Amino acid sequence: MSTIEVQGLYKAFDDGTVALDHVDLEVSAGEVFGFLGRNGAGKTTTVRVLATLIRPTSGEARVLGLDVVRQRSEVRDRIGLSLQQAALDPLMTGREHLHLIASLRRMSSKERKARVDELLASFGLTDVADRLVAAYTVGMRRRLDATLALVHRPELLFLDEPTTGLDPQSRRALWAFVRQYRADGGTVFLTTQYLDEADELCDRIAILDKGRVAVTDTPEGLKKGIGGKVLQLTAASPEARGTAATVVGEAACHEDDGVLSIDLSGKEDLMPELLARLRDAGVPLDGTTVADPTIEDVFVRLTGESLDSKVAHESAVSAAALGRTIGTQQGGM
CATH class of the missing domain: 3.40.50.300 (P-loop containing nucleotide triphosphate hydrolases)
Incomplete structure (x- = not known):
């Protein structure tokens, strides 16, 4: 129903x-x-x-x-x-x-x-x-x-x-x-x-x-629909993001609270090259994890950008609409 x-x-x-x-x-x-x-x-x-x-x-x-x-x-x-x-x-x-x-x-x-x-x-x-x-x-x-x-x-x-x-x-x-x-x-x-x-x-x-x-x-x-794995680099520097963008493409990278997530779907074979480049460039990393995709990864794949929780909110309905859809019942809108 x-x-x-x-x-x-x-x-x-x-x-x-x-x-x-x-x-x-x-x-x-x-x-x-x-x-x-x-x-x-x-x-x-x-x-x-x-x-x-x-x-x-x-x-x-x-x-x-x-x-x-x-x-x-x-x-x-x-x-x-x-x-x-x-x-x-x-x-x-x-x-x-x-x-x-x-x-x-x-x-x-x-x-x-x-x-x-x-x-x-x-x-x-x-x-x-x-x-x-x-x-x-x-x-x-x-x-x-x-x-x-x-x-x-x-x-x-x-x-x-x-x-x-x-x-x-x-x-x-x-x-x-x-x-x-x-x-x-x-x-x-x-x-x-x-x-x-x-x-x-x-x-x-x-x-x-x-x-x-x-x-x-x-x-x-x-999450299953987008497939693949996600490489997460903790405390990633701008250099790490730049290197990752060069190897797998900017669209595959998004950052949140110091963690750089790299969508490897269809590009898993590039992971060894990426990690080698980061090592050779002396880019410091606090941690490296390979994880399954998250809803954030799905969102980025579909829209091309991350969902930034810090953006200003959409305008809320005026307080005149209070009544929780009630006050206007008797006269209509």
């Missing part, structure tokens, strides 16, 4: 920018579906279309069997949405945020209190529930934003780069939440700029490049 069905989705903005160029997608019920791409590739635009925050220029998209254009209110009733930047009021407490959303969902006073207490406890926010959000850490804000998306027990949850800027402990806590949400029968559509996160959490991954889906497969399928 498909939770999301997208065919020929196209979105162009008034300035002529094409954000989505005939995207086709299908997300099954009960899976965590990863959506990867560099900033500007169209990830957030896809989420905004599927969550009914903006209309597509053309194409069709159905969420939980509902048309995102003609049945917007019904879609909003059944999904949860957490955007890149939490649309929170710094002068309200966490508890007040939750009660506001529960009220907009027309929950009774008794039901509202029980649900708010349950979510605060589940996300470890009970002790800070009555503090102003202005005093929250980034991790607390992210967790609160996730609780807002869950107030009405949605069947499908959109998480748009939910762990950006979080410390490792907070990231792991959100990973645990995603796993539990899926175990409870929910479906997650996850955009992320962390490839290890996609590899860890997702049942399937789609890689978006310049508004088009380049490939969709399981993490293992993606």
Whole structure:
């Protein structure tokens, strides 16, 4: 059964920018579906279309069997949405945020209190529930934003780069939440700029490049699909990168945190020559490892460039869209 069905989705903005160029997608019920791409590739635009925050220029998209254009209110009733930047009021407490959303969902006073207490406890926010959000850490804000998306027990949850800027402990806590949400029968559509996160959490991954889906497969399928091995040089110097680029080509090399990864697919026979050149040139290396391909290697192979997690984020939706797709239900958009 498909939770999301997208065919020929196209979105162009008034300035002529094409954000989505005939995207086709299908997300099954009960899976965590990863959506990867560099900033500007169209990830957030896809989420905004599927969550009914903006209309597509053309194409069709159905969420939980509902048309995102003609049945917007019904879609909003059944999904949860957490955007890149939490649309929170710094002068309200966490508890007040939750009660506001529960009220907009027309929950009774008794039901509202029980649900708010349950979510605060589940996300470890009970002790800070009555503090102003202005005093929250980034991790607390992210967790609160996730609780807002869950107030009405949605069947499908959109998480748009939910762990950006979080410390490792907070990231792991959100990973645990995603796993539990899926175990409870929910479906997650996850955009992320962390490839290890996609590899860890997702049942399937789609890689978006310049508004088009380049490939969709399981993490293992993606890695097996490109084949070959990857040579990793630790603490690689500019000289090492230059030598590697000369031997195997610049496109096969990408660097992250002092580790130079060299895609040897189809060029494994060049490894002895490369290592000999590095030795003869006196290039110092802290370590050399031959590894299987990672999702990062798949991404580089398909798009020609690495996914830089330090680039500025795509513009987030305005705080006026808060309500987690709720506040506009009564008047439409």
